[in-house]
Amino acid sequence: MKMTRNTGNKMPEAYLNGLIPTLNFTGFMVNFLDDYARGFIEFAGSGDVTVLDLGCAYGVAAIPALEAGARVVASDLDQRHLDILAGRVDEKPRKNLQCVQGKLPDMDFAADSFDAILCSRVLHFLEGDDIDTATGKMFRWLKPGGRITLVCDTPYGIWRNVAPVFEANRKKGERWPGAVKDLSPYLPEGARGKPAKGPAFMNLLDVVLLKRICSEAGFVVQRSGFIDRSDLSGVGRMDGRENAGVDAIKPK
Numbered sequence: 001m002k003m004t005r006n007t008g009n010k011m012p013e014a015y016l017n018g019l020i021p022t023l024n025f026t027g028f029m030v031n032f033l034d035d036y037a038r039g040f041i042e043f044a045g046s047g048d049v050t051v052l053d054l055g056c057a058y059g060v061a062a063i064p065a066l067e068a069g070a071r072v073v074a075s076d077l078d079q080r081h082l083d084i085l086a087g088r089v090d091e092k093p094r095k096n097l098q099c100v101q102g103k104l105p106d107m108d109f110a111a112d113s114f115d116a117i118l119c120s121r122v123l124h125f126l127e128g129d130d131i132d133t134a135t136g137k138m139f140r141w142l143k144p145g146g147r148i149t150l151v152c153d154t155p156y157g158i159w160r161n162v163a164p165v166f167e168a169n170r171k172k173g174e175r176w177p178g179a180v181k182d183l184s185p186y187l188p189e190g191a192r193g194k195p196a197k198g199p200a201f202m203n204l205l206d207v208v209l210l211k212r213i214c215s216e217a218g219f220v221v222q223r224s225g226f227i228d229r230s231d232l233s234g235v236g237r238m239d240g241r242e243n244a245g246v247d248a249i250k251p252k
């Protein structure tokens with residue numbers, strides 16, 4: 001049975017301190033921007049640019065990018081997220097907003113469409129080959145000189161129970177060491193034994209993997225690192241590696 005949440009086109013209530021549940025159980029939109037998303041928004045305010053936010057949820061980055069002055073294409077798997085996002089935008093900036101429902105890696109845009117792309121906390125829901133296909137497409141969608149920003153969940157944050165498996169798989173040389181098909185033994189403390197309401201599959205990533213993904217797609221990495229999400233108090237122990245991020249450029 002497909003589970004849904006009905007919120008009547010309103011953004012759901014925060015679960016904990018800025019964690020807004022998605023309607024399709026693909027985790028939460030984090031309502032506090034990290035440094036990588038902030039860089040994307042700063043770029044959005046840098047001039048006459050068109051930017052794409054993939055897996056935008058209710059617009060935590062897309063709306064500030066719009067307010068910064070960019071033309072924004074906000075895209076998500078779930079049309080309900082896009083409807084809520086559009087309802088949060090005033091009439092005047094809405095003329096610069098296009099909402100596009102689509103699923104990575106199947107969706108497509110024309111080549112050379114965007115000056116920047118943000119894909120924040122989405123890629124870890126995809127199988128490894130699909131991550132490579134999706135980032136290859138992002139490369140094509142960007143104009144030469146365009147920038148990509150990727151942020152993902154790591155095996156050190158809420159999925160920290162996966163860390164030993166990730167490390168062991170990496171030692172064995174596995175290409176996707178954080179790919180976990182049965183998440184039930186690794187659920188965060190407190191969630192075990194309850195009906196599964198999370199994703200069925202996760203492909204947890206880290207800085208090394210994000211850099212490889214970008215390089216193999218043809219990008220030149222500018223900045224990368226772990227992202228400390230200790231701003232999300234109330235979700236358990238944090239060690240400063242909860243997310244990983246990368247900024248990279250498509251060469252001219």
Ligand SMILES: C[S@@+](CC[C@H](N)C(=O)[O-])C[C@H]1O[C@@H](n2cnc3c(N)ncnc32)[C@H](O)[C@@H]1O
Nearest residue numbers: 026027028029030055057076077103104120121
């Ligand atoms: C964890 S939320 C991240 C939201 C926001 N980008 C952030 O960083 O907080 C994941 C979002 O990605 C969307 N999503 C999940 N899988 C997707 C896919 N294969 N293609 C496009 N969007 C996807 C979900 O619908 C959801 O809105």
